Each structure stands twice: as C-alpha cells, then as structure tokens.
Amino acid sequence: MRMEFLELTSLSKSFSGETVLDEVSLSVQEGGTLVLFGKSGAGKTVLLRSIAGAIEPDDGTVVIDGEDVTSVPPEYRGIGMAFQNFALFPHMTAYDNIASSLTSKRMSASEIRTKVDAVAKLLKIEHVLSHAPKALSNGQKQRTALARALVSEPRVLLLDDPLRNVDAKLRFEMRLELPRLLADRGATIIYVTQDYKEAMALGDRIAVLDQGKIVQIGSPDDIYRRPANTQIAQLFGDPTINLLDVVPKEDDRGLHAFLSDQRVDFHGKFPGVAGRDCIVGLRPEALSFTETGGFPVTIEAVTPFNEKTVTLVTTLRGREILLSQPAQDPVPTGPKVNLQIAARDAILFDRETGNRIAPEPDGNRVEEAA
Amino acid sequence: MDHTSFLERWFRRVALSIIIVFFMFPIFWIVLMSFQTNETILRSPPSMSFTPTLDNYMAIIAGRLDSNVASMGIDFVNNLMNSIILSVCSVAVALVLGVPAAYAFARHKFRGSEDIAFTLLSFRFAPPLLVLLPLTLYFQEIGLADTYLGLVWVYQLICLPLILWIVRGYFEDISPDIEYAYRIAGHSWFSTFRKIALPLAGPGIAAAGLLAFIFAWNNFIFALVLASADKQPVTVGALAFVTASGIQYGQIAAAIVLSIAPTLALALWAQRYLVEGLSLGAVKG
Structure with missing residues (x-):
C-alpha cells in the first residue's frame, strides 16, 4: 500500500x-x-x-x-x-x-x-x-x-x-x-x-x-x-445525461417507474424510495433502439457526428430524451420507434436535494464486485 | 485604404502647426534672444534680423555680468552644478526609498497601507509655502538649513510621491502569477523582487525618475527659502539677472537655454518611456 x-x-x-x-x-x-x-x-x-x-x-x-x-x-x-x-x-x-x-x-x-x-x-x-x-x-x-x-x-x-x-x-x-x-x-x-x-x-x-x-x-x-448528485451527472458526459422526473413505485418485482406508459425497472434495492419525488438519470449511451419491447418514442432530430450519432426523441408525454450510439449503428427510420434502457445504468436522484439515491448493498452486488 | 479626405488632412496639418507654434514659439524666441544684445532685443518693433553674438554665453560661463553702467559677478555655472547635484541626489534618494515602498503598496495590502500611500500623495496638495515656514525654523534649529542634505530631504516632498504612485501602478500591472512562478521555482522574495519585479517595471521606474527629475530641476520655492547663494539652483540663480541697472534679457535667455538643455535632452531621450509611463502607470484606476 x-x-x-x-x-x-x-x-x-x-x-x-x-x-x-x-x-x-x-x-x-x-x-x-x-x-x-x-x-x-x-x-x-x-x-x-x-x-x-x-x-x-x-x-x-x-x-x-x-x-x-x-x-x-x-x-x-x-x-x-x-x-x-x-x-x-x-x-x-x-x-x-x-x-x-x-x-x-x-x-x-x-x-x-x-x-x-x-x-x-x-x-x-x-x-x-x-x-x-x-x-x-x-x-x-x-x-x-x-x-x-x-x-x-x-x-x-x-x-x-x-x-x-x-x-x-x-x-x-x-x-x-x-x-x-x-x-x-x-x-x-x-x-x-x-x-x-x-x-x-x-x-x-x-x-x-x-x-x-x-x-x-x-x-x-x-x-x-x-455521480453524487444531478449537477455532477450533468458535468460529466457529452451529450449530457437525460434527467427525467419520476415517482417510482414498488411491487414484488422491485422498484420501477413508467416512461411512455411502459414499465422501467431499477436495478437493486431501494427501500423507502417508492412514492418519493425522484429524478432518473439516463446516460445517452445507455439507451438503444429496439425492435421489440422497450417504450415507444418519436424521433425528432438526428445529429450525426463522426464517431457517434445523437438522436433526440420525445416520449408520449412530450419529454425529451437524447440518445447516443456509435456512428455505424443504423438509426431506425420512421418517427415511431421503441427505446430500450439498460436498467443497471439508470441512476436515481432525490428531486428535492439532487443527491443520488444509492441502492442498498445486497448479496448480488457483492458477488459482482468479487 | 486612406479614408481621410484631402480637406481633412490639410485641416489636420494646419491645426498641428498652430499647436506647435503656440507651444514652441516661446522656446524659439528665447533661443533667438540668447544670441542678441539687450539693445537688439528691446528695439521696437521686434525684428528677426540681427547679427548673432555669443557674448551672453561668454558672460555666463566667465561669470561676469556686464551692463552699460556696471559690471558684477554672477555664479551661474555654480548654480547649474547645484541644480544637477540637487536633482540627481533627490531622484536617487527617492528611487531608493520609493521603489521598494511602491512594491510593498502594490503587493502587500497591510492594514493602513492605503492611508499611508494617500498621506504621501497629500504632500503634493499643500501649498509649498505652508510647509516651508515651519521647516525653515526647524532646519535652522537642527543645522540643516543651507545644506545639500536638507535640500535633498525637502525635495523628497516633490519626488517621493511621484515615484511612489507611478511605480506602484507599474508593479500592480505585473501579473502576480509571474512572481509566484519565480518563488515556486525556488527563489526568495527578495530575488523575485530584483529579478522579476524590477526589470518588468523598468520602463515605469525610468519614466517616474525622469518626471521627478524635471520637477526637482524646475523647483524654485524650496531652494529660494532654504538655500543661500552657494547652494542655489539655476531657477533661483536666474533672479540675479534682475539688477538695479536693468534686466539683462540676453543673458537671462542664454541662462534659460543652458538650464533647460539637460532636462530637454533627457526628456527627448526618454520620451518613449515617458509617454508610456504616464498613460500606463499613473492613469490606471
């Protein structure tokens, strides 16, 4: 040491x-x-x-x-x-x-x-x-x-x-x-x-x-x-992280929220978070287009950069989400597409303080780390 | 490329000429006078045509003032030496004291630093006579009256505030980072002052020194009150030309030409620094 x-x-x-x-x-x-x-x-x-x-x-x-x-x-x-x-x-x-x-x-x-x-x-x-x-x-x-x-x-x-x-x-x-x-x-x-x-x-x-x-x-x-809070989350990453207001709910399958009326699960245990005003942070590169499942969004604009393509989509409720993917991956045509979230990349913040809500450490996580 | 019209350029030349004539004519006329006798100077109407004579200069250098009635001794060359001694010493002392002080005021904001700096500046507010009367009494008491030391001391009232305030502005213009960088490179604060601050404020110090020299040189009242004949500078010495038998204009003119020559030469040589110094150091808010 x-x-x-x-x-x-x-x-x-x-x-x-x-x-x-x-x-x-x-x-x-x-x-x-x-x-x-x-x-x-x-x-x-x-x-x-x-x-x-x-x-x-x-x-x-x-x-x-x-x-x-x-x-x-x-x-x-x-x-x-x-x-x-x-x-x-x-x-x-x-x-x-x-x-x-x-x-x-x-x-x-x-x-x-x-x-x-x-x-x-x-x-x-x-x-x-x-x-x-x-x-x-x-x-x-x-x-x-x-x-x-x-x-x-x-x-x-x-x-x-x-x-x-x-x-x-x-x-x-x-x-x-x-x-x-x-x-x-x-x-x-x-x-x-x-x-x-x-x-x-x-x-x-x-x-x-x-x-x-x-x-x-x-x-x-x-x-x-x-990131410790939404501010830091926004400072690191380009395009910046998507921050969406949610009120998570909990049932026997765990904590989840709804985007475009579709269920999004959070990875890990969050006791006492259900029903609180929260913000979910989604890195643009943690999102991807999918043929089946996911939640429906509308493509608003596609901005190709050399190494990546940034796409702006809106949910059914009109919330804007940025999505970043490698340039060689095709952007689906047609305004109505489906979006998939890698659940473990979703970051949960408290809306009032902006601080991250960390999942409670459990057996699975320790195994992962080992 | 040239957007100025013919008329504009022509007008500018005329305006410049008027200004130059206005400011330079007295000096030009003095130079002319210094080559004339009192008779040709005083004839009416004045004329530019005369036979130049060096008599005035000869009389001043020889120390004999000849008029049509009498002949008396003057000591103008000695006056000139006194001016040089007093001005050079005053500026030297003011630089030695003022430059480190200016650095301290610029870099270290200690309690009361602004007040002290302002007090030093306020020396320039009071009418000199107000200061002089009590000073004369003190100086006679402690034996400083009529000494170079005493005069140089009093001349600090002119030189020190000037140097302090101009040079301070220059030090403030130097980025403190440059000095920190030198400190961090392993040098003491004194060697940082010597190797970084002083060279970078060099033009400002030169300009302030020159201005102080000119003000010291042109000072009249301090020397008039505090100095006797053998310590008097040219400004006071010139009074000797006002004699009972009349005013010797030709010799006064020659004396003036001789007495402005050193400062003029110095000012022309350092002109670049002077303008830069006045616009950069002193004006900075």
Whole structure:
C-alpha cells in the first residue's frame, strides 16, 4: 500500500468575507494523479495555490511527505507548478525561463544546460529555446511553462488547467501525451481542469469541487456511473445525461417507474424510495433502439457526428430524451420507434436535494464486485 | 485604404502647426534672444534680423555680468552644478526609498497601507509655502538649513510621491502569477523582487525618475527659502539677472537655454518611456 504523500486537512480560505475554500480535505498517494474538477469560481485555483504556498490558508494544514508545510514559504516546498496563463517571465528567453527552476539550486551551468536540453527535447521545444516568450506560439508557451515545472523534478507537480489556453488540436495531442509524460516522472500530481474529458483521461481519482467544497471524490468510473448528485451527472458526459422526473413505485418485482406508459425497472434495492419525488438519470449511451419491447418514442432530430450519432426523441408525454450510439449503428427510420434502457445504468436522484439515491448493498452486488 | 479626405488632412496639418507654434514659439524666441544684445532685443518693433553674438554665453560661463553702467559677478555655472547635484541626489534618494515602498503598496495590502500611500500623495496638495515656514525654523534649529542634505530631504516632498504612485501602478500591472512562478521555482522574495519585479517595471521606474527629475530641476520655492547663494539652483540663480541697472534679457535667455538643455535632452531621450509611463502607470484606476 502506497503512503499518502500529499494531505490537505480542512483547508479554508475566505477573501473579504467570501468563503472560497470551505474545509477542504483530501489526500493523494505518492505518484498518484488527482484531478480537481469544477466550474470556474469553484475554488480550484485557490486550492492549488494554497498547496504551492502562494496563498496562505486561513485554516487547515498542508502536509507533504509527512512534513507540515502550511507555513513554509513556496521556495522551500519542492513543488513544480504550471499556471493556466503560463506566467512565463517576459524578459527572459525560453531557456532562461526553464532554467529558472534550477538556478536557485547549487548546480553548475553545464548541469543546468543538460537538464534544460533534456526536458526541452522531451517537450519538443529545443528549437525555440533562444526565443522570448512573446515570440512563441501559445502551444510553445504552454510547453515552456510545463518544462519549467518539470525540469527540477519536483516531488509534487501542480498543473493549473495547462491546456485551457491552447487550441483544440494541441489540447487533444497533449491530452494523449501528458499521461505518459507525467507517469514517467513519478511525481505526485494535482491537475486542475474544467474539461471532463481531460479529467477522465488523466486522473487516477477525481475530486469535484463546487463553491469551495469537495462534493465528490472518486475514480473516473465512480464519478461517471455513480455521480453524487444531478449537477455532477450533468458535468460529466457529452451529450449530457437525460434527467427525467419520476415517482417510482414498488411491487414484488422491485422498484420501477413508467416512461411512455411502459414499465422501467431499477436495478437493486431501494427501500423507502417508492412514492418519493425522484429524478432518473439516463446516460445517452445507455439507451438503444429496439425492435421489440422497450417504450415507444418519436424521433425528432438526428445529429450525426463522426464517431457517434445523437438522436433526440420525445416520449408520449412530450419529454425529451437524447440518445447516443456509435456512428455505424443504423438509426431506425420512421418517427415511431421503441427505446430500450439498460436498467443497471439508470441512476436515481432525490428531486428535492439532487443527491443520488444509492441502492442498498445486497448479496448480488457483492458477488459482482468479487 | 486612406479614408481621410484631402480637406481633412490639410485641416489636420494646419491645426498641428498652430499647436506647435503656440507651444514652441516661446522656446524659439528665447533661443533667438540668447544670441542678441539687450539693445537688439528691446528695439521696437521686434525684428528677426540681427547679427548673432555669443557674448551672453561668454558672460555666463566667465561669470561676469556686464551692463552699460556696471559690471558684477554672477555664479551661474555654480548654480547649474547645484541644480544637477540637487536633482540627481533627490531622484536617487527617492528611487531608493520609493521603489521598494511602491512594491510593498502594490503587493502587500497591510492594514493602513492605503492611508499611508494617500498621506504621501497629500504632500503634493499643500501649498509649498505652508510647509516651508515651519521647516525653515526647524532646519535652522537642527543645522540643516543651507545644506545639500536638507535640500535633498525637502525635495523628497516633490519626488517621493511621484515615484511612489507611478511605480506602484507599474508593479500592480505585473501579473502576480509571474512572481509566484519565480518563488515556486525556488527563489526568495527578495530575488523575485530584483529579478522579476524590477526589470518588468523598468520602463515605469525610468519614466517616474525622469518626471521627478524635471520637477526637482524646475523647483524654485524650496531652494529660494532654504538655500543661500552657494547652494542655489539655476531657477533661483536666474533672479540675479534682475539688477538695479536693468534686466539683462540676453543673458537671462542664454541662462534659460543652458538650464533647460539637460532636462530637454533627457526628456527627448526618454520620451518613449515617458509617454508610456504616464498613460500606463499613473492613469490606471
């Protein structure tokens, strides 16, 4: 079992009476990658800066490798950080920018050169090392900022949405490249992003931050399949999850609801949920067209993307549902079709609080997990 | 591509010419006067035709003021040296004190920081004479009257607020992230100040320094009250040309040309920084 390398305990921060971080506690294992995910203003950047030491928290502790660094100045924390706005030093060349992480250490000029050249090669920016930041493209700036964070081989690497300000093509490339690059380093990584695809691709674990609080923390699979509330369910996934108001009923076959007057069963035991105002969450890719059974819907619009086809259908009651399927699967013709739901993919939420209602653990589930 | 009509361009040229003539003519006339004798200056109607003479400059450099009735010694070159000493020292002291202070005000919002910054600015509100009268008494008491040290000290009333407020705006314009990045890269706050903040605020510091230099150079009242003849700058020294036997216009003109030459040269050289400094640093809300 790897040890917890970075531990935050009830970190709080407020700016002029406004709470930005509210008792945030989390921990990352040595060499692990935690993605901090949340909308802008959720407190991600403030949290990251508190770890780096650029912001002093009002309350709580930051422990790195068993050492309480809460009041240690940033230069002694052994952290590498890449900023969202790159924060390159405009009056220095790309080389000096990267080397700045090493000049503070006792290191000869030739050693520094070797290290900078190595990391520049890794990030494919060897040819622009002599340029000033304003002569670099956005992608090169971002790589220079990343190189600056990586070159000193820090124990903890903080990446504040490093792909935010680069174009879509580069972002896609980096999303593929980064995990390998970071895994090679062995550093403990906290990665901030607003892009759920990035979060899913990069994180061992994802912490969802909202209004300065951690709402859910778990594996990407957890967050996607068992979101803590409707908000998180909506943040992850494209097209977004279908949320339909239902009032489930229970009989001897278990909990169920009706869509287009057809019975939809829920997988698992939900004691005390029958008769409550609920929301059922259906991932667009958990739905499929079927010849027999299912419930009747009307096709309203078909939007083909390259890799998938998104279809908008309405139920008998006029409720809209999005359905996503691989592009090669045919969309049935004719407005009236039948839709099938994979029951175990239906997620049940409480309508009042928006929180997920978890099924009670039973024998079957334990078997599944084993 | 060119959307301006012929008339518009023509009108713009005329307007520019009028403005240039309005502002530059006095300087042009002073330069002309400095090459004339008192007789040619004072003839009526004034004329542009005369035989240029260097007598005025010679008299000033030699330190002899010759009029038609008498001859007296003036020490204009010494005045010029005093101006240089006072202005350079004042600006240097104000930079050493003001730039770190500006950085502190820009980066660290401590309790009362706004009040202190505003108090420093308020030095510029009071009429100088109001400050000077009590100061004269104090200075005589503690032996600072008529010393370079005392004058440089009082000149801080002019230079320090100016540098503080302009440079502060520049420091505030630097993204704090850039400084955090340097700290996180393992550098102390002092080396961050030296290697990041100072170079990036460089143009602003140059502009503020230049403005402070000009204001210090043109100061009249502090030196008039606090300095005796051997410490007086050119602004006060020029009074010597108003003599009992008349006003020596030619020599005054030559003295003015000599005394604006250093600031003019400095301002032309740093013009780019100056405009940038005024529009970026000081105006920022």
